[in-house]
Amino acid sequence: MENLMDSLKERLKERGYKLTPQRRATLDIIMQTQGKHLNTEEIYDLVKEKCPEIGLATVYRTLQLLDDMNVISKLNLDDGCIRYELNTHEDDHQHHHLICQSCGTIIEVDIDLLDHLEAEIEKCYNFVIKDHKVKFFGICSKCD
Ligand SMILES: [Zn+2]
Ligand SMILES: [Zn+2]
Numbered sequence: 001m002e003n004l005m006d007s008l009k010e011r012l013k014e015r016g017y018k019l020t021p022q023r024r025a026t027l028d029i030i031m032q033t034q035g036k037h038l039n040t041e042e043i044y045d046l047v048k049e050k051c052p053e054i055g056l057a058t059v060y061r062t063l064q065l066l067d068d069m070n071v072i073s074k075l076n077l078d079d080g081c082i083r084y085e086l087n088t089h090e091d092d093h094q095h096h097h098l099i100c101q102s103c104g105t106i107i108e109v110d111i112d113l114l115d116h117l118e119a120e121i122e123k124c125y126n127f128v129i130k131d132h133k134v135k136f137f138g139i140c141s142k143c144d
């Protein structure tokens with residue numbers, strides 16, 4: 001994961017930004033909590049443990065910046081908060097999510113059965129699909 005830090009440092013430099021301790025700490029937390037889909041406040045609480053002087057606005061701006069740079073991506077589960085997760089796929093295609101409507105558990109889906117659907121849509125609507133985001137809402141096995 002140190003490679004990610006190095007490449008981020010380079011990319012920030014190209015844009016005239018620096019990898020400040022606050023930015024590094026924010027990305028550290030996102031890497032350490034991969035798969036947890038934390039929201040801005042939860043990320044802030046964890047970053048604060050390492051950088052007590054950091055403000056919510058700084059964390060918020062850092063997340064925006066990392067999102068702009070495609071290092072992380074936003075996940076909106078329609079529950080009123082924005083969550084973030086690390087972009088682990090090199091081809092930019094994020095995995096899909098199963099969201100339990102009873103306990104709120106988020107399960108990541110690695111299989112992608114949508115290529116067939118994409119081909120169908122492209123044909124029917126004469127539309128070139130570049131990406132898709134899918135959320136499945138339902139009840140998990142623990143709540144069933
Ligand atoms: Zn559940
Ligand atoms: Zn995820």
Ligand SMILES: [Zn+2]
Pocket residue numbers: 093094096112113114132
């Ligand atoms: Zn997909």
